Amino acid sequence: MGCNSSNQELQAQDQKINSFLQNVNHKILVMSGKGGVGKSTVATNLAVFLSNQGYKVGLLDVDVHGPSIAGLLGLTGLRLSTIGDQFQPYHYSDNLKVVSIQGLLDQPDDPLIWRGPVKIGIIRQFLADVNWGPLDFLIIDSPPGTGDEPLTVAQTVSDCQAVIITTPQEIALADVRKSIQFCKKVNMPVLGIIENMSGFVCPSCGNMHAIFKSGGGEKTAADYNLPFLGKLPIDPGVVTAGDAGQSIDTLTSHTKENMQHIVEQLLHKLPSKPVQQRCGGGDH
Numbered sequence: 001m002g003c004n005s006s007n008q009e010l011q012a013q014d015q016k017i018n019s020f021l022q023n024v025n026h027k028i029l030v031m032s033g034k035g036g037v038g039k040s041t042v043a044t045n046l047a048v049f050l051s052n053q054g055y056k057v058g059l060l061d062v063d064v065h066g067p068s069i070a071g072l073l074g075l076t077g078l079r080l081s082t083i084g085d086q087f088q089p090y091h092y093s094d095n096l097k098v099v100s101i102q103g104l105l106d107q108p109d110d111p112l113i114w115r116g117p118v119k120i121g122i123i124r125q126f127l128a129d130v131n132w133g134p135l136d137f138l139i140i141d142s143p144p145g146t147g148d149e150p151l152t153v154a155q156t157v158s159d160c161q162a163v164i165i166t167t168p169q170e171i172a173l174a175d176v177r178k179s180i181q182f183c184k185k186v187n188m189p190v191l192g193i194i195e196n197m198s199g200f201v202c203p204s205c206g207n208m209h210a211i212f213k214s215g216g217g218e219k220t221a222a223d224y225n226l227p228f229l230g231k232l233p234i235d236p237g238v239v240t241a242g243d244a245g246q247s248i249d250t251l252t253s254h255t256k257e258n259m260q261h262i263v264e265q266l267l268h269k270l271p272s273k274p275v276q277q278r279c280g281g282g283d284h
């Protein structure tokens with residue numbers, strides 16, 4: 001009896017998830033094999049750049065143990081409110097809604113000491129019980145690796161596609177190859193690979209220094225016959241902007257153009273679908 005009722009609850013939740021996902025044109029999971037390669041930075045900026053172009057975007061942080069989206073967007077006091085039985089996403093702008101586990105913590109520095117089933121439960125709830133509304137893009141930022149969080153997304157969001165972030169050095173690329181194999185195993189198409197921290201242009205001499213090497217992400221994409229979406233250099237401005245809760249869009253360096261190029265490449269790879277009601281641009 002208990003088992004039946006929990007099965008029924010799961011089925012009811014599945015229905016809610018499916019009815020939300022039917023109203024989302026493109027679902028993108030941003031993954032990396034290795035930690036600290038800039039996955040949250042890229043996920044956040046993809047969401048901001050797309051929403052600035054007028055697309056309706058939802059940004060979901062499923063990095064339960066190390067959520068950083070709220071900080072990168074300057075939403076340090078982010079709280080998720082509820083109306084009835086639904087969470088209300090944070091409206092970063094007219095076109096960008098944000099949900100992060102951070103919004104449920106009493107203290108921002110509280111650690112979450114959760115095992116798999118609890119994490120799976122909260123991710124499903126963020127898909128079932130959030131008042132997202134119709135979206136052109138749902139961008140999901142996952143923790144590094146191939147654990148519970150990306151697996152839950154892959155199993156729950158049936159037409160999700162992956163964008164894999166790497167840095168150019170071999171130790172990161174070895175983990176990217178695992179991410180690619182993971183995507184194959186769970187039948188999640190890879191939209192492309194982005195190489196972050198790809199070279200550093202010295203502000204004094206203007207020369208490019210390949211601190212973590214350069215080109216490894218592009219080569220891995222070619223080796224696996226996957227699209228290469230572009231690269232971002234090591235840019236101290238990215239750190240300063242991220243720490244100040246600002247997007248790459250506020251930078252004056254070439255990094256902004258590189259990010260725009262990545263967004264254009266991504267849009268090229270996607271089948272065009274009718275856009276949700278578009279607004280002029282972000283208001284944040």
Ligand SMILES: Nc1ncnc2c1ncn2[C@@H]1O[C@H](COP(=O)(O)OP(=O)(O)OP(=O)(O)O)[C@@H](O)[C@H]1O
Pocket residue numbers: 032034035036037038039040041042063066068142143144196197198232233234235236238239240242243
């Ligand atoms: N292109 C870049 N140039 C300079 N710094 C960068 C760049 N990209 C990201 N960073 C910085 O690197 C740090 C890690 O970035 P971020 O949090 O996005 O990585 P992550 O892969 O999501 O990390 P985690 O594994 O903890 O989830 C941040 O301080 C960020 O500002």
